[in-house]
Amino acid sequence: MGPEARIDLAALRHNLRVAHHAAPASRLIAVIKANAYGHGMQRVARALEQADAFGVARVEEGVQLREAGVGKPLLVLEGCFGPEELALAACHDLQLVVAEPEQLALLAKARLQRPVHCWLKVDTGMHRLGIPLQRAAAAFVALGAAPAVADDLRLMTHLACADTPADAATEAQLRRFNPLVKAFGVETSIANSAGILAWPDSHGDWNRPGIMLYGSSPMAGGVPDDHGLRPVMTLSTRLIAVRHLQQGDAVGYGGSWRCPEAMRVGVAAIGYGDGYPRHAPSGTPVLINGQRAALVGRVSMDMITVDLRKIDDAEVGNPVVLWGEGLPADEIARAAATIAYELFCGVTQRVRFRETNG
Numbered sequence: 001m002g003p004e005a006r007i008d009l010a011a012l013r014h015n016l017r018v019a020h021h022a023a024p025a026s027r028l029i030a031v032i033k034a035n036a037y038g039h040g041m042q043r044v045a046r047a048l049e050q051a052d053a054f055g056v057a058r059v060e061e062g063v064q065l066r067e068a069g070v071g072k073p074l075l076v077l078e079g080c081f082g083p084e085e086l087a088l089a090a091c092h093d094l095q096l097v098v099a100e101p102e103q104l105a106l107l108a109k110a111r112l113q114r115p116v117h118c119w120l121k122v123d124t125g126m127h128r129l130g131i132p133l134q135r136a137a138a139a140f141v142a143l144g145a146a147p148a149v150a151d152d153l154r155l156m157t158h159l160a161c162a163d164t165p166a167d168a169a170t171e172a173q174l175r176r177f178n179p180l181v182k183a184f185g186v187e188t189s190i191a192n193s194a195g196i197l198a199w200p201d202s203h204g205d206w207n208r209p210g211i212m213l214y215g216s217s218p219m220a221g222g223v224p225d226d227h228g229l230r231p232v233m234t235l236s237t238r239l240i241a242v243r244h245l246q247q248g249d250a251v252g253y254g255g256s257w258r259c260p261e262a263m264r265v266g267v268a269a270i271g272y273g274d275g276y277p278r279h280a281p282s283g284t285p286v287l288i289n290g291q292r293a294a295l296v297g298r299v300s301m302d303m304i305t306v307d308l309r310k311i312d313d314a315e316v317g318n319p320v321v322l323w324g325e326g327l328p329a330d331e332i333a334r335a336a337a338t339i340a341y342e343l344f345c346g347v348t349q350r351v352r353f354r355e356t357n358g
């Protein structure tokens with residue numbers, strides 16, 4: 001009766017095609033960091049044989065993929081820290097982002113059996129990782145001269161506000177980046193999912209889709225249908241109790257919600273111990289037998305309670321969908337004041353994963 005995350009690999013492949021069609025001239029680095037946003041890194045890597053490369057955040061994730069037999073180019077988005085990680089990266093043929101002076105210094109003095117492929121990351125305005133714009137040219141020259149760095153050095157940057165089409169920050173970032181591209185004439189990568197779907201000028205030689213592959217809209221306020229994306233993860237469970245309560249009865253911890261009338265309340269076997277957000281408020285939708293019902297009262301560790309007033313035929317054992325097919329995770333994320341990325345990443349070990357192909 002416990003919760004299940006069904007992973008639809010056909011939807012995943014469909015979403016990769018959406019990324020391709022939105023930017024047909026660009027190659028795709030499918031971003032599968034953080035266990036493929038909670039979907040299972042190896043499972044997703046196996047399913048996306050059409051991707052040109054994979055992106056992970058850390059060297060350790062790249063090593064895991066190599067050990068699982070993944071042979072495609074692998075890009076480590078945070079780069080490496082210290083000589084041990086650099087040796088590991090070189091030995092597993094991981095491509096490295098170079099974003100910080102420490103990383104530049106490490107590569108400049110390294111002696112490796114074979115050079116590593118590198119991406120110089122420039123900070124064009126996000127102010128998280130990246131070499132400051134004024135020092136980018138010098139860094140490019142220094143990296144290019146390092147024997148440890150392969151001679152196909154590339155340039156990248158990351159967009160801070162691409163999820164908001166009205167925000168002028170994206171154009172400003174592109175204006176700062178483009179002169180470097182002209183000056184060095186190397187391959188580039190700029191766009192995340194939002195860049196791919198909303199900012200054609202950000203399409204580089206390589207794009208880096210993440211969230212859109214999993215069927216969530218990268219745009220603020222968006223839903224997957226806006227872009228023809230299909231949900232990949234459907235998180236579901238079952239009703240384990242149906243209670244007949246009286247007007248004024250308080251439901252759950254703290255008694256924060258009271259029945260406005262005599263009514264049926266269902267108990268579903270999922271809670272924050274499974275990754276359902278504890279701060280989802282009363283009114284957050286769930287699907288019971290395919291119909292919308294509202295969460296009521298506080299989310300517990302193992303259970304939630306739901307208003308069954310509109311679902312006359314609901315009974316113990318009926319399926320309850322928390323997000324996915326028929327109920328976009330984006331909508332649940334907005335109700336719970338977070339983003340679908342966090343919902344997906346938060347699904348815990350206790351949830352049983354099952355793969356389907358459409």
Ligand SMILES: *Cc1c(COP(=O)(O)O)cnc(C)c1O
Pocket residue numbers: 031033077158191192193194208209210211212218
């Ligand atoms: C995570 C990440 C991405 C993917 O971003 P989405 O918004 O999920 O498409 C792309 N580039 C970098 C550097 C990232 O860290």
